[in-house]
Amino acid sequence: MGKPAHGGNLVWASALAGCPPSAILDFSASISPLGPPQSVLTAIQSQLGNLRHYPDPNYSDLRNALSHFHNLPSEWILPGNGSAELLSLVGRELSQLEATVLLTPAFGDYYRALAAYNAKVLEFPLISADFKVMIANSVNSADFKVLSSEFLNKIMTQQCHFAQRGQPSEVWCSMHLPANFSESASGLSALILNNPHNPTGMLFSREAILSCLDKFALVVVDEAFMDFLPPTQDQSLIEVVQDYPNLIVLRSLTKFYSIPGLRLGYAVAHPDRLLRYIAWRDPWSVNTLASVAGVAALKDKQFQASTWEWLPKARQQLFEGLSQITGLQPFLGAANFLLVESKYSCVELQQRLLKNYQILIRDCQSFPQLGDRFFRVAVRTELDNMRLLTALKEIRDRS
Ligand SMILES: Cc1ncc(COP(=O)(O)O)c(C=O)c1O
Structure with a gap:
């Protein structure tokens, strides 16, 4: 193997x-060592008899629970078979744009989802001298740093790597961004950010990401680990999603609730976009047990x-x-x-x-x-x- x-x-x-x-x-x-919560296991147990039926194709109970949890209309939320499934749907949409910007090191599945649809990738290195200085300053602190828009802007204006369509990463060649990149190319391009960032653990402030929304045609924020921050500290963009039709937030329930084997995540985005994703995918991609587990997990304060x-x-x-x-x-x-x-x-x-x-x-x-x-x-x-x-x-x- x-x-x-x-x-x-x-x-x-x-x-x-x-x-x-x-x-x-x-x-x-x-994955959290504390889970899965007993409430989730009990909910799964209670549904074993329902395995003889297809799941509700609209996932109404789960969508309502998510809607209540985030105080957002349920049409803005689409459950998926882990956030990995939703990432593939996003990859299909990203391939229709000029290019997708990744901050590297990037979660490997982004490359998979983008390569599957032949999308073009532009890489911006996150670990630079500036990053090291930032880390050095935070080493003795008892807390983590929240990164500002200046930091993100700095990354975006430095050298990037250009991944040629269909080429393996070893042949990616360096290129300098044209001076007018932010005004021209980025308007036709997308950005995938992960917040907090895997594998560095860096946290971008909400404002830092908001400042990218008028520079890119589409911004995808993967918040797979955001739920580990309490509501007073989190920097989620879910609360502003209704103001930005070009924003997609991806969330996972597998890490915080310790259910990676069950598979459950969701996308939060404009209802028109989500309807398109529904048309692209299999009809029952979230199974009955995952669906009830999600409802129980969200209630488990x-x-x-x-x-x-x-x-x-x-x-x-x-x-x-x-x-x-x-x-x-x-x-x-x-x-x-x-x-x-x-x-x-x-x-x-x-x-x-x-x-x-x-x-x-x-x-x-x-x-x-x-x-x-x-x-x-x-x-x-x-x-x-x-x-x-x-x-x-x-x-x-x-x-
Ligand atoms: C940054 C990031 N996003 C998404 C995922 C996928 O999570 P899920 O289990 O919800 O598919 C992972 C899994 O490791 C991850 O690290």
Whole structure:
């Protein structure tokens, strides 16, 4: 089996570790260790008898629950079989535009969704000298930074990489943006942003993204990890979506509620666009169990509150522990994972953690801008985090 492009591939990891998949402690997929909530499991159980029927093709209960949750009319919301399914529909639309701008390192599935429809990609590197300065300034702080529009504008006006249609990423060549890019080409182009950004954990302010909405024909904001921020801190654009017909927000329920195996996400966008997406896809792409799980999850205020209480403490514990290990430099992020720069080969580290400790971390080789000197770890319970930190210390002490 080839090297996985995503985290969480326990079959691949268990073959390397020589143990069953259930014995692996998985830090590679950024999934909450607190779930799935009991309310979700109970809702699934209650619907087993309904598997003999097709799901409601309009997903009215789930759409109403989402509508109530976001205080938005239900026609503006479309559930999907994970946000990955919705990303594919978005990819089809993006291919009709001149180009799509990606901030790199970018989530690998963006390339898949864009390549599937032969869309043209323009890459803007996020990890630059400025980024490092920003990270260096935030290292000693107990909190994460919220990035401003100046930061985003700076990225947008620097050199970008041009990916030729249908060419593999190795042959992407550098090119300078024309001086008038923001006025001319970008008006016909799209932007995909992920907020908080995976894999760096950087959080863009709502205003920073709003400033892009008049520069691009379409702006897609992937908020797969936004629910890990409590409502007082989140920078979601869902609340302004009705003001911007060129805005699409993608959300996932799989990470926060720990149901990646069930698959559930949703898109928030103009109803005309969503009707087009419905016409493009299979009729029942969200199954009955996922649909009721979503309704139960959204109502579970206690689970939501306990996640917002757990994360800042556990993330800080993991951040401090990693900072104390020679050769490792974690970046403070706003999500439930940390990107770590390493002086040593991360692929080798990954193998040693798997073979000797049955612990799986996410190497960053699938992000060409990061390569073998970065890895990403999910924030887990304090006990699990300690197990990872102890293993990393032992490996370093023995080297
Ligand atoms: C940034 C980002 N967006 C979207 C997804 C897909 O999530 P889902 O499980 O909802 O398909 C992932 C999964 O890892 C992700 O990291």
